[in-house]
Amino acid sequence: MMTTIEISMYPLQEGYVPPIDGFIALLNQRASATGFKVLTYPTCTVICGAYDIVFSALQETIAEANETWGKAVYVTKIIPNYEAL
Numbered sequence: 001m002m003t004t005i006e007i008s009m010y011p012l013q014e015g016y017v018p019p020i021d022g023f024i025a026l027l028n029q030r031a032s033a034t035g036f037k038v039l040t041y042p043t044c045t046v047i048c049g050a051y052d053i054v055f056s057a058l059q060e061t062i063a064e065a066n067e068t069w070g071k072a073v074y075v076t077k078i079i080p081n082y083e084a085l
Contacts, residue, residue, distance in 0.1 A: 009023050
């Protein structure tokens with residue numbers, strides 16, 4: 001099943017741009033390795049691919065971002081059975 005997820009990251013620190021850029025870079029690295037699509041907008045990033053692959057990559061990326069940059073709030077919209085890209 002294809003899934004589309006819109007995600008926004010809100011780091012809980014003053015210097016918020018480097019963690020956001022790093023989070024997007026990590027998503028792009030995982031997308032290159034597993035074949036899902038990533039599209040970045042000014043206020044969010046959209047990822048689209050096979051359900052299991054996308055959720056696994058998102059889980060790993062959030063865990064790594066938390067270890068690297070600390071706490072953040074992640075706001076998501078999930079659309080199962082929809083390919084946005």
